[in-house]
């Protein structure tokens with residue numbers, strides 16, 4: 001063993017290489033993220049300190065719990081105008097839950113996609129929606145590119161890892177959560193996140209930040225060898241959103 005074996009070599013000290021965060025809950029009072037403008041500013045300043053410059057923030061649109069519309073989201077976004085830390089570019093999108101309200105907003109043409117007509121989406125963490133493939137097919141036909149939020153958190157996929165390949169075949173892009181590279185959501189979720197990275201299946205990296213208490217945990221994520229692997233893979237598309 002060489003003398004350097006005990007030295008932990010850290011290649012990335014922060015998130016500068018990722019630059020664009022595309023999953024966060026930074027708009028005050030619209031979901032379970034920031035409550036007040038002051039919380040939003042604290043979270044945004046924290047992300048800036050971690051090395052982020054552009055933030056596509058994605059408050060929940062979830063009919064039964066956070067029934068947001070483009071209007072409620074834009075109104076919340078407007079409350080941050082003129083208050084952002086210098087050098088931060090904050091853009092508005094949403095994390096859409098696959099439900100009836102989503103289909104209505106799709107039909108009305110009132111969704112708030114990211115560049116590339118991308119939609120960050122999630123669905124039930126309890127069971128796979130019976131119409132998942134049909135809805136995803138229809139979104140593709142309509143010209144949307146779906147990014148599945150935190151695929152590692154859907155426990156019913158854990159025993160059917162091959163389904164992640166199926167999701168990719170269906171044209172979905174996969175976004176892993178930064179804190180899934182720690183034990184924040186549990187060891188099972190961490191193991192799946194790491195396996196998805198090892199198999200080069202991840203397209204996007206996001207913080208999914210909701211609370212200020214996520215910041216200290218996020219700070220250590222770049223130390224993970226899976227973070228290094230992901231950044232060095234050249235597969236991350238976060239910067240393609242930076243228009």
Ligand SMILES: [Fe+2]
Pocket residue numbers: 023024025095149208
């Ligand atoms: Fe989220």
